Amino acid sequence: MEHASKSPRSPLGKNSKYTRSTALLGVLLLFVADALAARASFHGTQGPVPEALALRMRQHSWRQECPTPIADLVYMQLSHYGYDGAVHQGELVVHKELAREVLAIFKALFDRRFPVEKMKIIDDYQGDDDVSMADNNTSAFNCRFVEGKPGVFSMHSRGRAIDLNPRTNPMVVDGAVFPPAGSAFLDRNKRAPGILREGDPTVSEFTRRGWIWGGAWTSLKDYQHFEK
Numbered sequence: 740m741e742h743a744s745k746s747p748r749s750p751l752g753k754n755s756k757y758t759r760s761t762a763l764l765g766v767l768l769l770f771v772a773d774a775l776a777a778r779a780s781f782h783g784t785q786g787p788v789p790e791a792l793a794l795r796m797r798q799h800s801w802r803q804e805c806p807t808p809i810a811d812l813v814y815m816q817l818s819h820y821g822y823d824g825a826v827h828q829g830e831l832v833v834h835k836e837l838a839r840e841v842l843a844i845f846k847a848l849f850d851r852r853f854p855v856e857k858m859k860i861i862d863d864y865q866g867d868d869d870v871s872m873a874d875n876n877t878s879a880f881n882c883r884f885v886e887g888k889p890g891v892f893s894m895h896s897r898g899r900a901i902d903l904n905p906r907t908n909p910m911v912v913d914g915a916v917f918p919p920a921g922s923a924f925l926d927r928n929k930r931a932p933g934i935l936r937e938g939d940p941t942v943s944e945f946t947r948r949g950w951i952w953g954g955a956w957t958s959l960k961d962y963q964h965f966e967k
């Protein structure tokens with residue numbers, strides 16, 4: 740107490756040179772953080788399926804007997820964080836009635852930095868869902884039958900379903916796992932990027948808008964699947 744007034748000298752003292760460079764570094768880091776933050780803003784677009792893509796879809800993911808015409812689908816570009824922590828621009832084809840909602844959902848996922856490993860058009864995989872799932876690719880429209888139910892068009896055929904990080908969130912039917920590499924994620928309490936769990940904010944972004952989550956089903960589990 741009695742010595743309190745005896746040290747007017749700054750506690751920084753002769754370290755002030757060090758302090759100045761630390762401050763400079765701090766300013767520099769703030770600048771870098773600002774630059775990164777400015778770059779990492781969400782960009783989402785939606786519009787008619789471009790003619791070049793429609794041509795590819797007619798070769799792979801769409802055919803005449805499909806329940807939804809290409810004119811009722813929209814092509815979207817959506818920013819997302821990858822498993823690498825970087826921002827990527829993904830592509831998705833969905834039903835035009837859901838486009839605004841899908842935009843809002845993926846904006847919310849982006850803002851929360853929920854990682855989506857890949858988001859490429861299913862035609863990049865020749866419309867083969869097994870290959871797309873094995874690549875952990877997030878996709879929506881694909882005119883195909885329900886797994887194990889030939890003749891029954893899946894909600895993906897209407898652009899009304901999205902499979903999110905399918906290897907991390909596999910479908911499990913009678914002990915069979917799709918994709919097979921998804922077996923590594925059967926323990927749903929596992930800590931893994933892009934994993935979806937009951938009550939997660941990511942799952943809620945869909946369900947609070949009236950989407951159904953396949954992870955809540957009881958007859959089978961389809962952790963990657965959302966539909967509306």
Ligand SMILES: [Zn+2]
Pocket residue numbers: 895900901902963964965
């Ligand atoms: Zn699905």
